[in-house]
Amino acid sequence: MSLLAPDVDSVVRLPQQSVRRRVSDRAFLIVLVISFGLALAGLVALLWYVFDTGLPAFGPRLWRRFPSLNPAISGARSAVFGTLWVLAVTASLAVPIGIGAAVYLEEFAPADKWYTRWIALNIQNLAGVPSIVYGIFGLAFIARGPIDLGPVVLTGGIILALLVLPIVIIASREAIRAVPESIRHGSFALGATRLQTVRRQVLPAAVPGIATGVILALSRAIGEAAPLIMIGAFTYVPFNPTGLDSKFTVLPIQIFDWIGRPQEGFTQLAAAACILLLAILLAMNAIAIWLRNRYQQRW
Amino acid sequence: MVNRETPDLMEADATRSLRTPVIVLTRGVETEALSNVGEADDPQTVFSVRGLDVHYGPTIAVAGIDLDIPARQITALIGPSGCGKSTFLRCFNRTNDLIPGAKVSGSVLYHGLDLYGPQIDPVEVRRRIGMVFQKPNPFPKSIYDNVAFGPRVNGQRKGLDEVVEHALTRAALWDEVKDKLKKSGLALSGGQQQRLCIARALAVNPDVVLMDEPCSALDPIATSRIEDLMVELKRDYTIVIVTHNMQQAARVSDGTAFFTAEVRDSGDRVGVLVEYDQTETIFTAPSDSRTEGYITGRFG
Numbered sequence A: 001m002s003l004l005a006p007d008v009d010s011v012v013r014l015p016q017q018s019v020r021r022r023v024s025d026r027a028f029l030i031v032l033v034i035s036f037g038l039a040l041a042g043l044v045a046l047l048w049y050v051f052d053t054g055l056p057a058f059g060p061r062l063w064r065r066f067p068s069l070n071p072a073i074s075g076a077r078s079a080v081f082g083t084l085w086v087l088a089v090t091a092s093l094a095v096p097i098g099i100g101a102a103v104y105l106e107e108f109a110p111a112d113k114w115y116t117r118w119i120a121l122n123i124q125n126l127a128g129v130p131s132i133v134y135g136i137f138g139l140a141f142i143a144r145g146p147i148d149l150g151p152v153v154l155t156g157g158i159i160l161a162l163l164v165l166p167i168v169i170i171a172s173r174e175a176i177r178a179v180p181e182s183i184r185h186g187s188f189a190l191g192a193t194r195l196q197t198v199r200r201q202v203l204p205a206a207v208p209g210i211a212t213g214v215i216l217a218l219s220r221a222i223g224e225a226a227p228l229i230m231i232g233a234f235t236y237v238p239f240n241p242t243g244l245d246s247k248f249t250v251l252p253i254q255i256f257d258w259i260g261r262p263q264e265g266f267t268q269l270a271a272a273a274c275i276l277l278l279a280i281l282l283a284m285n286a287i288a289i290w291l292r293n294r295y296q297q298r299w
Numbered sequence B: 001m002v003n004r005e006t007p008d009l010m011e012a013d014a015t016r017s018l019r020t021p022v023i024v025l026t027r028g029v030e031t032e033a034l035s036n037v038g039e040a041d042d043p044q045t046v047f048s049v050r051g052l053d054v055h056y057g058p059t060i061a062v063a064g065i066d067l068d069i070p071a072r073q074i075t076a077l078i079g080p081s082g083c084g085k086s087t088f089l090r091c092f093n094r095t096n097d098l099i100p101g102a103k104v105s106g107s108v109l110y111h112g113l114d115l116y117g118p119q120i121d122p123v124e125v126r127r128r129i130g131m132v133f134q135k136p137n138p139f140p141k142s143i144y145d146n147v148a149f150g151p152r153v154n155g156q157r158k159g160l161d162e163v164v165e166h167a168l169t170r171a172a173l174w175d176e177v178k179d180k181l182k183k184s185g186l187a188l189s190g191g192q193q194q195r196l197c198i199a200r201a202l203a204v205n206p207d208v209v210l211m212d213e214p215c216s217a218l219d220p221i222a223t224s225r226i227e228d229l230m231v232e233l234k235r236d237y238t239i240v241i242v243t244h245n246m247q248q249a250a251r252v253s254d255g256t257a258f259f260t261a262e263v264r265d266s267g268d269r270v271g272v273l274v275e276y277d278q279t280e281t282i283f284t285a286p287s288d289s290r291t292e293g294y295i296t297g298r299f300g
């Protein structure tokens, strides 16, 4: 449409069209607000229940005391430490392997070959596999079966690492891809090898994105109960893990166990442990957001 | 395909090798200093291109280029968009190798040495033959680290301060940035960023600097600073510049090569070199009517 010579017809019809459009815009906006309101209401109700039930039982005893059959003196110390142990194993496996795989796929794998695309596609698929499936796999191959480690910290860490590996790989690939090609070319033009370019230019520039992805992946891992229950992690563990071969429990399993008990006190404890888990998750997400804002590169 | 076999080093003319710089572009292979072989009889010739074709996958982008690039001069490559100037320029430092599907055939002799020979290490080639890009592309690092990056990846650890100061001084940027070397290179203005990129290229002490439309993203003042800088640098470096700007080519260059895209019978558009001459001759008395048409059209 030419601005210099608007034809009379379209100028005359303009107001009618815009009224119709304004109505449909309005309707669409209302639908959006309702959807948002429903989602928010659900979240608020959930949080309200958790805090209302759990706050009375929330306190340092959660991480000071071991679980007990008496809800009045029970805590979740072994679950807190189990969570930390398992998470440490998960991070130390998933982070290097995930970043390595992402670097390979983005920087070295031949992009035009069918097998590269096939691998990438399957990683996407793995990200959508239900966690219980990882649990079954872990039970059959790692906890028992050929590797036969038993339901210990190492097994739990490996399972959760497998579970979040696709997330780490996908987030890292995206972060690496966001580094402009001109940076690589500038580096090559100075006589840097591909490895030097990746190590000294691409990875440092991608660190904020990768770190954000890693933290989100670990927040996913920290909330998982199903695959760990599947491999036979215990629900009642009155001691902290002492090594990779220790029996363990984690916060979600502890919550799951308490919620199933008839006593009122355990229900409160379960909600209190939920608050603790939420606080940890919130802290991790806050770190992710801070990292992103602090180091994000605007090209 | 021309001259693929390794040049016989023993045949190198002793007197000539005294005059030409010592070049070692190989890695892991024991070689004597390679000197003049083949066609580059004139030590004033840095590049000698013969029968050069570049393909991207199945399509040919430039064909049959013959051109000599003289030392310590500014050679301008001009011509309409898409005629393969950038493609041709990338042949000089083997950055076409980095483009999947790109294939270079024919010969590019660098001081008489076949740049595409089997023993040549492209990484070493890129260290000797620097490049400045169209859009300034400083690394997301400090100004200091931008300049020190090249020496560092080439293994230099000591004396970096001097290298950085010297390179920034050569690029006419030192006075503007000497108090903020720790600041990000991305915080500079466009023109300063481009001079930073030039400093970065100079820091590895190259022999040749290739520039692909280095001023097209800059304002006229920044452009004229870069032009002054190029003229200043040609005392020590051989410069090849692609430019869209006729006035720029006329102002700074000594020799000018005019490229155009020819439509082949098959319907493909192929970049060819129409003519090369002294810049003055190209702009006043070109021998090819296509050059004349382009230049008069461009100057309006």
Ligand SMILES: Nc1ncnc2c1ncn2[C@@H]1O[C@H](COP(=O)(O)OP(=O)(O)O)[C@@H](O)[C@H]1O
Pocket: B056, B061, B080, B081, B082, B083, B084, B085, B086, B087, B088, B099, B271
């Ligand atoms: N990376 C590439 N992959 C495929 N084709 C390319 C690539 N770069 C350039 N070409 C093609 O080669 C031809 C010459 O491009 P280019 O060298 O960029 O021309 P100029 O710099 O003169 O504008 C164009 O037809 C372009 O489409």
Ligand SMILES: [Mg+2]
Pocket: B085, B086, B087, B212, B242
């Ligand atoms: Mg170009």
